Amino acid sequence: MQHKTKSVFLLAVTLIAGGCSRETVQKMYDVDFKPTNRFAKNLASLPGQFQKDTKALDALIQSFTGKVEKRWGSKNVKIAGKTNYVKYIDDYSSRADVNFDQGKVVIETVSSTEPLSHLKKAIVTTLLTPDDPKHVDLFSAKKVAINGKPFLYRQILDQDNKPIEWSWRANRFADYLIQHQLKVKQVNFRKSYYVEIPMVENQVEIRSYKYASLIRKASRQYGIPEDLIYAIIKTESSFNPYAVSWANAYGLMQVVPKTAGKDVFSKIKKRSGQPSPAYLYNPENNIDTGTAYFYLLKNNYLNTIKNPTSLQYSMISAYNGGAGGVLNTFSKDRQYAFKKINNLQPNQLYWALTNKHPNKESRRYLQKVKNYKDQFNAGKL
Incomplete structure (x- = not known):
């Protein structure tokens, strides 16, 4: 009891002095801040925003990834997350991956028939995907309904440094990308035809302004x-x-x-x-x-x-x-x-x-x- 009183007094003096270091807090303030089970029965649960609740989502993603694996293989599955947008179209043979952290968009197709035509379609769809998420199902290969201002408007510029809002400009840019920046790689014993598009430097600010x-x-x-x-x-x-x-x-x-x-x-x-x-x-x-x-x-x-x-x-x-x-x-x-x-x-x-x-x-x-x-x-x- 005497030791506890002394510790509290020393802590009070230190706080009044205004210069309490983290070492002092760690050593003096009740055993290194480590949680104790001493009063566990007295702590009613308090809600948390991120208490895991994944049963329905897990079932959806399991079904979704199975379909993706058939086209891309188990090592090449990409799924939408917190800071990346991933959308499949063409019966899962084409996809877009917009990585906001890296500021890069990768659009690719593993279609075995007319791959460049499928790639162009995927590029145009990505560039014109609407700003309203209710029009897009991220966990299917459903067609994207193109209407309204594009989600990526001003965040990607075409070969003339112009923002892309209309179909004619998106199609023209897609042709340019396929002609000048087309890349090919092997994906699950198939050829993947793809392009990489950099996002503008201030892409986060542009989205935040909205x-x-x-x-x-x-x-x-x-x-x-x-x-x-x-x-x-x-x-x-x-x-x-x-x-x-x-x-x-x-x-x-x-x-x-x-x-x-x-x-x-x-x-x-x-x-x-x-x-x-x-x-x-x-x-x-x-x-x-x-x-x-x-x-x-x-x-x-x-x-x-x-x-x-x-x-x-x-x-x-x-x-x-x-x-x-x-x-x-x-x-x-x-x-x-x-x-x-x-x-x-x-x-x-x-x-x-x-x-x-x-x-x-x-x-x-x-x-x-x-x-x-x-x-x-x-x-x-």
Whole structure:
């Protein structure tokens, strides 16, 4: 008891001095921040946006990949993800892979009959794919309905450095690519004819501008800073409205229907059930739902945290690993965990969540979001 009192006193003195190092926090603040099971029975589960819910998605992808393997082989399966758009057409013989992280588009075909004709069709389809994800089924080879402004408008320029919006320009660029940049490789004992198209340097900014009004609207409605919403979208999807992930999460803010989506429907929208993938693929619905979930984190699940900066760090971490993951970083007893958090400076809390959070992915997640927030505020996002 005497030792504990002495430790608390020393910690208080250090905090008042304002120079508490991470080593001091780690050594003095209750055994290296390692979770303890001492009060496990007292910690009610707190919802997490990315609690894995993949049963339906797993079944869909298993069926889908089986069809892809027949054409491309088991080693050449590509599937849409958070930051890449993959679409198959022509009975799975042609595909486009738009990699937003690399800023590169690869369009290829393994068709054995008239491959260049199939490749041109795939190029034109990719260039004119609409901006609305509801028109595109990523887990089939269904034809893409071409209407409205293209998804990749201004993110790819043709041979004359012009953006591609109309069919005539897309067809002309496709002819140019096949004539001047055609490549061939072996894929599963077949020839793959393909082209690679670089995206413009500021492709992320171009996509982000499209959602500025929606982000501003959600920010004002729920009291969540715009820079945080931008940083979350950049982290989750790189502003890819077609994004889908392993956690059965959809759209720009990668909302999971069964967890965060259901929570928002129940507590904020006063609706039963949960949002459908089609609902979450709508950018306005997605940004609204993701931001509303941050409102719940701020005002319901983590509202005991007093410092605004510490609260925001905790909200970011909880968006990825759940509010329970944040608290478990400090104690299995919820009230004690909140007490610990409120006794830390924001930089100390940040260090703990990026070094001692039980989930390694959540540690990296907070770092990424903070970096993107800083970039946004410096005018670089």
